[in-house]
Amino acid sequence: MRARHPGISPLKVATASFVGTAVEWYDYFIYGMAAALVFGPQFFPDLSPATGTLAAFATYSVGFLARPLGGVVMGHFGDRVGRKSMLVTSLVLMGTATVGIGLLPTYDTVGVWAPVLLVTLRFVQGIGVGGEWGGAVLMAVEHAPRNKRGFYGSFPQMGVPGGLILANVVFLVVSNNLTDQAFEDWGWRVPFLASGLLVVVGLVIRISITESPEFEKVKDAGEVDRKPIVTVLKEHPVQVLLAAGSFMGNNTVGYVFMSYLLSYGTTELGLSRSLMLTVTLIGAVAWLAVIPWASALSDRHGRRRVLLFGSTGLAVWTAVLFPLVDTATPALVLVGILGTAIFLGITYGPIAVLFSDLFSAKVRYSGASLGYQVGSILGGGLAPTLATALYAAADSSAPVTAYLVVVSLVSLVCLAVVTRDVRTRVPAADTPAASDAGTQIPHSAEKTRSVPDAP
Template identity: 50%
Template sequence: MTTNHHGRALSDQQARRRVASAMLVGTTLEWYDFFLYGTAAALIFNKQFFPSLSPAAGTLAAFSTFAVGFVARPIGGLVFGHFGDRVGRRNTLIVSLLMMGIASTLIGVVPNYASIGVWAPVLLVLLRVVQGIGLGGEGAGATLMSMEHAPADKRNLYAGFPQMGTPAGLVLANIVFLTTNALMPSGAFDAWGWRIPFLLSGVLVAVGLAIRLHIEESPSFSKVVSHHKVETFPLREALRVGVVRMGLTLGLMVANSAVAYVFMVFTLSYGTKQLDYNRSFLIVCVSVAAVIWFATIPWWTGVADRSGRRTMFVGGSIALLIWCVLFLPMMNTGSAVLTAVAFLGMGLIIPVTHSVQGAIIADTFPAAVRYSGTSLVLQLGAILGGGLAPIISSALVGESDGSAGVTVYLIAICLISLVSAVILFRRTEPSASATQVDEASAA
């Protein structure tokens, strides 16, 4: 039994659910901020902050500021990972949420290029760096908090709750973006109305902070403290798992990240500028696919808990590769129906591997260094996958004036992840209980 902040007793199950819910809410709000920037970068920022560039160059510059957030994420991962392993998961997650919310709110008041010239994109990039650092601390920490509170037979399920924050944040960002756009007079949204969703972030983060303040510290970290096993330099100890295993784990996750950001961000720019699709139509397609993504994560994590991750992850990787062959050609037909099907297919396939990748990475490391190790892998994977994907895709389209190069790029990165997963699962036991790792680390 444990107690809540009013001193009333909570059952272990209630406490676990409270933590899982708090992690879901917090990650949803942080991803709302992150994806809101991505949508604005695809559709708005080229005109507001890079008006002197051509449309293609302006879009590439806007996506570059989007990528800056990914470059900053390893910094956040290293800093928050260190303190998460030294002083605890809970407090570091509170700080990460505050950083993201404050940065996003300030983006809503940054003057545009017409007002302050080159300082406008400079301020935008600086705030994007703060966003990236905040999210770098969130991804691993939220997964660990939820997973480390879970019963031994449901660790994939609980680790999946923070993963659900990714599509939930995307849907929330797109709903707010679309609603604000629909309610504004013609031209007003592009001129100043885009700021409203960013300003709303301040209110949403206050709600998330109130929830996150009332959860208990991770039992695994508490056990490490009680056994006096806190590491002075946790990242150094995390690296002892070996370069090969770290590399395979990193390779395993890059495809899901890259494909997701092509599907969520790059297609908004490509579809509107190259294929003349309506902006709202594409955002709705992405949002409906994200709802499917969100809804199916508990199913897939349940499958992983019952049957193991190996077959499910490898099968999902193969399905993702096949759908990448079809995805952009279906968009290129100009058919709204085929385009919608292409997006819905992504919504069905992406969660198969995304749902358990956080748990797979976390189970690579013992509890005493798990935050540091997991953060490093997650954030490097995010850069190599999601951070570079929109830029690479935009450059490939600019070179060839078509999407064939992007399709080849997605196939190549899917093959990297598939091969990495097969080799990793042959070298290790993918369903090994993290409880055993925790016990070993505390012994």
């Protein structure tokens, strides 16, 4: 029987998940910022400024197309070999691709090969981050005490605004200490090259933690699923689709907040790059602070109450976000972004344990990753590109606002359904699955009992 590592601290594992995830999302977000600020003229110089920005955001979306592939491949091996090894693999892939982008020649140097190489490396980034989320979340959740799974599961969720904060700080420091010309010529490369050091730090931390005890239990019992993704698609297609729909609204608004607003504020409203980076940075800090608070609340009061409150607030706030930003008044721009960040945090934090609860430990990496990454394609994968196209077509932010509201409402409905489903499918105490912390078992497989708003 394999050692259980009884002395391992859930906080240590959760912190390691946070650090590694923050590094990966830093890598992912600096691409979005560079796409908003410099990739148009650097890699698509023959296009008009608006069309060049649209082309840059199109390459940005390629990463989202790769994310389900990363989730499927690493989910497969994460359910068969272990969570930890896939976290190390994803970090190496992401770091290699990000440093490679920092070394890329531009269109003026190698012509069409420049955007081709850019798209290729962005695809590799997508594979890396696609396999990252599920492993980081499961390591945190599966090491956590049952009554604090929401809180500990929020640590990798905090890695998203953590990476955004780090990306904004680095871009602010570089852009504020260089002339505009120097930043466009070579300064934009610095954040990408700095990733090499961050990846080394993340790897040292990740290698130091132990494997998930729930995966070890599955492996010791000889219950490892040989084809976990096939099992997920055959037995849990509804859960995957509901998970994707539940996440779509948060991810859409999140990527408009994190990436599109930077381009919109500087290009369309004439606001300074430093101002937009600063207000985004403040919003990211608020987002990070709200995630663990909301997740801890979900441990005490139930996922359903917290998620439905946050999702409703997000749908309402998206209706006023662009009207506030369109004033071009710094204080009102900040208000719009802060409100968005708060509701993003409330809806994003508890989703980690919610998605984990939809699948048994044998297929949890594959199932949770697939739902999350499909939601990311439908959400953030389209958001910056579609927002840019909608504004260009109407010369108004009104269609962008309508788009955000509709997507948020769709996610609200999906969350209402999936959280009700989880509530009525908590394993009874006398079933074999009851010890599988939070596992949700299909009706046909296990006896279930209804509980009020189970955490």
